[in-house]
Amino acid sequence: MDRTTLLDPPTAYARLREESPVSRIAVWGGNTPWLVTRHEDARAVLADPRFSSENIRENFPGLQPTPPPRTPGQLFAMDPPDHTRLRRMLIPDFTFRRVEELRPVIRTLTDSLIDDLMAKEPSRADLVEHFTLPLPLQVICELLGVPYVDREFIHRQAAAFATVTDGPEAMRAGWAALFGYLSELLAAKTADPGDDLMSRLATDRVATGEATAAEAAGMLVQLLIAGHETTASMLSLGAVTLLTHPGQLTALRADPALVPGAVEELLRYLTVVHIGMRRIALEDVEVGGVTIRAGEGVVVSLQAANRDPRAFPDPDTFDITRDAQHHLSFGHGPHHCLGQSLARAELQIALPALFQRLPELRLAVPAEEFALHGRAIHGVSELLVTW
Template sequence: MCATQLAPAPLPTRRDCPFDPPEAYRRLRERDPVSRLAFPDGKTGWLLTRHQDVRALLADDRFSADRARASLPVRSVAIRPVEAEERAGVLLTMDPPEHTRYRRILTRYFTVRRMRALAPRIEQIVTGHLDAMARNGPPVDLVPAFALPVPSLVICELLGVPYADRTTFQRWTSTLLGLHTTEAEALAARVALRTYVHDLVVDKRTHPDDALLSHLIARGNEAPEDAMDDDELAGIGRLLLVAGHETTANMLALGTYTLLTHPEQLDALRAHPEGVQHAVEELLRYLTIVQFGTVRVAKQDVEIAGRRIRAGETVVASLAAANRDAEQFDRPDALDLAREPSQHVAFGHGVHQCLGQQLARVEMEIAIPALLRRFPALRLAVPADRVPLRDDMVIYGVHALPLTWG
């Protein structure tokens, strides 16, 4: 238990290094790991910065994931509580047993075996985009040329979303994840994205294909207990579409930026490409792109590390701070691609742990080595401090990554 409790303060957001979470997290983790947090709406709650506390919170059914009951750690209309008509099928904001039903239905489609089976197609997609980069020649912005289109095409094919519409839904997603998006902009993007996916689901009922949305429709026809209406399917589709391209795209771009600015680690990966699985886990831990943490609301009074959390209070679990905890990780602020896989929380923990984590792993394990093999002389085309960072977005990364080679 901490001897002194600090006064409520806003969530730390200022970074001194593009690859490290704000330094304030370290101080809080050492001095006040369950600290008072001041929210933008004027309310106060709690911030967890220690690995063991974050994991415990995310596995504790005394806390709710329902954002309609929560304060939010940053001023963002993108992650505010969703309206009732938007909530159907959106697993992230649900608690058991409602969440359990959706998770049970979906888990079979995201097993390690199924995701590994996608590897040949992912390799084709990766190779095609690397070929285009080679043809066009340097310099190139890796974000639109490779990092964004590769996972976008993969998730489109997996769900049955027309890839030709990518520019439109990527624009909506960018609007929804921006910290400076206005209420009007967010509403327009939400309605447009919801209508788009809903119309797609309706079309799949009469024109099925061999992708996930059609499989879910067919499953409901075969097993009435698994049947979902159009709103539920549209909610699942929106969630998977947004998460499936935004997170992996930013890991590919930010991960490449990280490797190019850590040449000793880059050289080690080139020399030992068989260690790519360890490398991917370390990049996930080290970068932790869900930069503002995960929100929960206490359903009853709960004690964490000597602090009394009152029923109804919002708790923010900082995944980034937890993944730099020296009590859990040796030399936590060092990038070590040979680090043995650990219990990092980049994908969360507990029943809400990321459904698509195995897909993200496969994509990164294929895409990063392929990029490095194809362009042995790959390097930044601008000074490292001129790479524009996504510190204005819910999901961290880079807005652009100018590269060259040869």
């Protein structure tokens, strides 16, 4: 479905949500999964163990006609008990307390990037290149123990894996390149560990036999990709949203207490994971009055659910005073985003700092002229601003 504006989901979702909230769609090769568009139904599907995330199952509604090769450690494509076993290994590095310890690092990186922006002459830049991409990429590299000097390679391969336009071979190549790269780093950390997540995986999990090296490398690939692609897009589109809603931006600048709620509203309003959460039924399940049969695929539209008026009154209005904490932008159930506290911290620190230190910040071209990058995470290729 095509968007008509940068910040809003395709208009067809609203019609489906009202007239046919659980409806058949066509994806490829005659595969006709069910599309779920209401908030209540979306939560039910994502929390129900009768729906599998294993993308190698026949008729799974993946992004490409050919299922990707099953790589160890792909948490997004796993079910319990293996999913539970591996996910538990990562939780200590993503607790609220651990993320709070990272806030000074995030602030320092944010201020350094803004310093570089302010030093530019003339006062014009691509915000994606100089702020919204390097910040989350540097943060996740710091957390994982990945050398930031390899950032161009990392982002290029991550973008290839996240493509929805370049075909399955590009996706496979991107994942394989990062898997090989991180496997080598993991081996090096085993011999010379540091104070980072990768070292802890190497010494506490792989060396003890709790996980294989391949499982650890697969988890690291997923963390590296998801840990910067999603937040980078949120920072970019969040900046556009605030700049195109000047009344909301003025209120945010005037009252820092509004920042946490504003971030939740941005997450709901933008819903950058716009391809849906994909599942397949393991048995017959009724959803929204419709029986989904065993072996049938399901696509849960997070962007439709987050604009459901039953859950969010006047949902198409951006309102930073709204209680939006029950949005589904981080998913729901056993696969809810492991790094959501980290993403929130980055957004809560970076966006206010950007607008406080660059009070004259504005778009250099109209928002409708920004080019989308065609990846599984909704976002723009560049964001030209001036100040």
